[in-house]
């Protein structure tokens with residue numbers, strides 16, 4: 214980028230200033246009304262129905278879930294989507310623990326009762342004694358917490374719950390080595406999802422919203438749960454069949470539902486508590502997510518580096534003084550590197566360093582050359598069948 218042409222980033226949600234300050238004014242124009250953006254930076258803004266301009270090179274989600282982003286369509290267009298793994302996991306874990314206590318001690322109706330007590334202090338004291346028995350709760354030690362999804366959040370919830378004296382049984386057929394490493398050995402790994410549903414006194418879900426997880430908490434699985442069990446959902450509304458939950462609550466076949474997603478079905482139900490999607494709303498998480506997302510965008514826009522992408526391969530190559538970098542996004546088909554190197558060689562320069570990484574149908578090729586190439590070379594590279602984009606950075 215020259216001093217007159219900056220990278221333009223359009224923000225579609227309020228992004229923590231700590232992250233925005235990673236995008237220096239001399240290189241970046243950032244804001245909600247930026248035209249022809251090179252990148253979009255969002256939290257939960259839904260992008261499915263928003264046209265994404267051809268100028269967009271990358272999309273970053275300052276957060277974990279990318280179900281608000283049309284990832285498949287962007288992959289097809291050769292546009293990377295970044296998220297911020299683990300950056301808000303502690304914030305969500307803390308709210309899940311709050312959810313446990315809210316449910317086990319009936320805290321929301323109890324606080325509402327206390328708040329609405331009429332009369333003077335003596336009358337209030339009397340009403341407290343008369344009324345508090347309706348809020349008798351239960352203690353956590355010795356009870357079983359079931360955790361579906363042992364990723365960044367699930368692992369932290371498991372480990373914290375052990376500290377509260379809960380027995381913890383978890384299920385995740387795809388747990389990563391990194392997360393497994395952090396999971397306490399005291400967490401029992403169930404052999405099936407159904408086992409977790411039937412054993413849990415409290416069940417919490419921490420999976421992404423995918424076609425495979427939509428409605429994961431279904432009528433059939435709720436039927437396996439204890440009548441007194443409490444369900445916690447701080448993942449996504451659509452992972453739970455809310456109508457099935459409400460039916461089970463009404464039939465006294467489920468004890469309670471605490472979630473982070475208000476809806477007409479849950480927000481008036483006496484056995485449901487919903488919070489306004491607060492899982493990641495701490496100063497610390499907002500900061501962590503914004504910094505990671507901004508850094509990923511910088512890395513890709515300025516150097517073609519790919520770090521923390523949900524659809525692109527990890528591609529990180531240090532830059533060497535005096536070299537010029539080409540960033541090529543291509544379909545993962547044979548002989549791409551051969552064709553790219555031939556074009557570069559035809560322009561009489563040597564390749565100083567080259568990285569080619571693939572993931573699924575896509576690949577990223579970073580080529581550092583010893584002398585600057587004429588602009589026309591990018592058109593030649595784009596002309597290779599299977600190349601989706603080529604730029605010099």
Ligand SMILES: NC(=O)C1=CN([C@@H]2O[C@H](COP(=O)(O)OP(=O)(O)OC[C@H]3O[C@@H](n4cnc5c(N)ncnc54)[C@H](O)[C@@H]3O)[C@@H](O)[C@H]2O)C=CC1
Nearest residue numbers: 277278362363364365366385387419420421447448492493
């Ligand atoms: N309420 C809020 O504000 C927040 C909600 N979230 C939600 O929580 C989700 C999880 O977040 P992280 O733990 O950071 O993600 P993560 O990617 O670290 O972990 C997700 C885990 O779910 C597992 N999984 C996927 N499908 C599964 C299945 N069918 N059964 C069992 N396990 C399955 C994966 O193997 C992975 O280990 C996010 O995708 C997002 O939807 C995340 C952050 C904040």
Ligand SMILES: O=C(O)C(=O)COP(=O)(O)O
Nearest residue numbers: 256257276277278493494
């Ligand atoms: O990180 C996630 O997946 C979240 O759900 C957080 O959403 P938010 O950034 O608070 O709108």
